[in-house]
Amino acid sequence: MSGTPLLSLAVWIPIFAGLVVLATGSDRNAPLARMLALAGAFAGLLVTIPLYTGFDMQTPAMQFVELAPWIPRFNINYHLGVDGISMLFVILNSFITLIVVLAGWQVIDNKVAQYNAGFLIMSGLLNGIFSALDGILFYVFFEASLIPLYLIIGIWGGPNRVYAAIKFFLYTLLGSLLFLVALLYLFINSGGSFSILDWHQLPIPMGAQIWIFLAFLIAFAVKVPMWPVHTWLPDAHVEAPTGGSIVLAAIGLKLGAYGFLRFSLPITPDASHELAGLIVALSLIAVVYIGFVALVQEDMKKLVAYSSIAHMGFVTLGFFMFSALGIEGALVQMISHGFVSGAMFFCIGVMYDRVHSRRIADYGGVVNTMPKFAAFFMLFAMANAGLPATSGFVGEFMVILGAVKYNFWVAFAAASTMIVGAAYTLWMYKRVIFGDIGNHHVAELTDINGREFLILALLAIGTLGMGLYPQPFTEVMHSSVNELLRHIAISKIQ
């Protein structure tokens, strides 16, 4: 097994499958396109399983490493590898791709091949981001992954899709340009290396660290998104088709957070310590401010989008407390948010497919006509509110507990999400699901079919499994996280 280039397979199988799906052409071949997409997504997931089963938990080093020269003139390499921080995201992304292909099965009947191809290609690119160990390779994957999502929102999106797509694209592109400048600085000062692992060891004076940190921050903060550069997310979610929202929430938002762990903390540890207060403050604003904004949303997708921003606030907060509990809690929160927000957006999609509205006021009493759906939605709503035994609890619990040790009032502000998060989620649930049948659209609803049941059940297994037994998720992180903590405790100023 050790000889198999698993990461390359994880990257290129979905991309190759996407190209094959694209080749089926027009919608006359839609059934074939769907089957091929499903097969591709499934194969993509299968090749990532050995990453977990064959993972060596004892070492913080990169595993499943592949290294080949790409552009030798600039010392740019095709360099892949995963550690305890990134490995789970490759699997999560491949899993979500399968969910997304299933989610669009009966719903998307316009440009089916292109739609599925977009998701498959994006899946490969996202796996590339999580496994790239070369700065330029990372950057290429990072930027390229924008294109499929841009197209998915722009083509299959809602009425205001063009505004949302452009806002999304410009926002994130603007952020990543500064990131490229930082990469070039590091290339020059490391004596001509684009290896991220080399940069981890590179001594950098404080002034330069601050600038690099800020460049990274702008790029990653937009992606996370952190307050105040978050306003593209609600618009993008509202206009995106269900599948687009699922990938955006489950994986897209993790890219920025991952960047903090792979770039900011290890490359600029002194600046990270210096500016931790800023990040903690922005994170708390995200948790508290965005929580209240979510409370008054009238559009379900916007509500969940805002709730995502608040949940990601926990992630950035966890990172910058510089403790194992904080960082691992943040990583757990990222994976959990993949399941839960994906499920929340899928649930909204299920209702949208039937009623063609996302407005809370257009619903009421859905439980009367869709009891099975209501039960699943209850589970995910509770997970979103951080109820124990769901995955949503684990990360919040770890970060809050870590925060008490860091600073009591930081924990106090973060823990307010226990109340506000429950308030916006349950208030929406009450208005949409409970009560008497609100209107004739609700009266005519049909409960979920087998395909929808399967998707919800898969996500429910993830949510409950991680909530009841998170140890298998965290034990693979320990070596890498401890190494990271040890690394960033050492100053790089010489």
Place this chain on the structure above:
Amino acid sequence: MDMKSLYLLVPLAPLVGAMIAGLLCRIIPRWVAHTATIAGVAIAFIASVVIFRDVMAGNTFNGPVYQWLTSGDYSFEVGFLIDQLTVTMMLVVTSVSLMVHIYTIGYMHDDPGYNRFFSYISLFTFSMLMLVMSNNFMQLFFGWEAVGLVSYLLIGFWYTRPTAIFANMKAFLVNRVGDFGFILGIGLVLAHFGTLDYAAVFAKAPSLADTTINLFLDREWATVSLLAATCILLFVGAMGKSAQVPLHVWLPDSMEGPTPISALIHAATMVTAGIFMVARMSPLFELSDTALSFVIVIGSITALFMGFLGIIQNDIKRVVAYSTLSQLGYMTVALGASAYSVAIFHLMTHAFFKALLFLGAGSVIIGMHHDQDIRNMGGLRKYMPITWITSLIGSLALIGTPFFAGFYSKDSIIEAVKFSHIPGAGFAYFAVLAGVFVTAFYSFRMYFLVFHGEERFGKAHHGHDDHHDDDHHHHGLAPGQKPHETPWVVTLPLVLLAIPSVIIGFIAIEPMLFGDYFKGVIHVDAARHPAMAELAHHFHGATAMATHALTTAPFWLAVSGVAVAWFFYLKRPDIPAAIKARVGPIYTLLENKYYFDKFNEAVFAGGARLLGRGLWKGGDAALIDGILVNGSARLVGWIASVVRFFQSGHIYHYAFTMIIGVFVLLTLWVSRV
């Protein structure tokens, strides 16, 4: 079967029952659902009895089941602590739950959500058992939130009713306010003790008794005792779960749920979780007089002021609900007086007689065809004899009639407070004494209005602004229709609960309070908190305690409460109306429940919405999007338009500009020289 498997069986048997009834609720017939869940709870009960005997033989247990999570130096486990306190709670929970399961067969007979209901109450039993059997704070929190979830599901069981789905959300959110404090308390425990395991934390607690933490920029005034802060935060969690003022507001509204769960969750078990938790944490609370003072003051406010509200309620379930609030206040007072074992003792007796009272109320509601207004009742003793006698027993137990269960526990609380020197104990003593009269008054007001006097049913009803139990049914008795006694599945649990409501106090007081029963489990620093020792000093057996009581104030307060209730509601029914007219403002205050709800809705709920809207429209839309994002876009557009002015495309414009430029540069160059 070894004991460890038996421990596992106790929570898992109800869980399996809940899964059968819940996941298959649309497939299986009703008898499968109730058989499966009742079997699950019965197994849990029998196993608890076996474990009780084993614990009595001296075999306690403390160990992990599985490792839930590790991170850094911390390890979190799911595990059990089986000792005298745990096993007491296990017996209370499983026995009351079993009674409620049986009762539900009758009560929910006509409900379309029959299977779902059984699934929920079994799931509740599982959650509650996980809570009480935990050996660490993490699992405690899990059980804590899980019972809250099931409570949420059950209050909103009739999900089409606007009042029910408002009440369940309110209950969840108010509990979350408590949990907010609770998790911060747990965080302080982890940060300073390095573990969440009870045994390790308790062992380390004395060494941290003098530790202080600073809450604000190292200022001296912001330095507080670690244990005081931790205990008060943990107690905030208890205030939510056990409905202490000001977090009590959810409990009266929780009566929107079906009556069996009012008995099980909102009287006997879940609401006592906070009491149990503080008793479990006695090694921590004993080290902080500040926290104990806080506890005793909150408890006494709840005990007295919630009792007053019971006097003016006309909904049979709400009378019992306010009575529960008041009794929870009594238990909290006992905790504050360091009489933890008395609190647990009252928790146990209360579980039986309050479950009895609730199930009796439910039986009355069935007999009255789902009319809950006590003004429409009267004289029911003729028609519902079993319900009448058992409810009378429950009421006598509640008001503390000598020899009944409630007498022993409540009198012990009053005595313990008398001997307590904690700041606030004086006020608490007054509150619990006055509470005795109030309790007797509202209990027998309800009793007389329901079971005695004129038969007021079958007539035109009072205003229907009050709450009713179930929209699916017709309401109240038609003219000429008579109430009827309920079927045996309903009356059997009443009878079975009436027995412990009479005898359990007499049997249990000596071992539980003065014997070795809680030795090594509940920790009391007798030197600083002598109440229990004084209590033991004055105790000369259960019989002597009851006969001695006939000469003490609490007994005569209770008697006068009953007498006044009799006089007001049977003898001279015109008096209450006259009083009501005289004390208008006080009545209005009580009717509005001291304005807690209105305040919360206006300030917290309204304020949160206002703030959210302000941040959204003012922050996100106007400031960030309006000025920063779209403003940048406009700026780019403006610059472009200015630049466009220069790009006119005419050669002579460019030539002219060039000449001017050359002239300016030359001038600068020349003038510099």
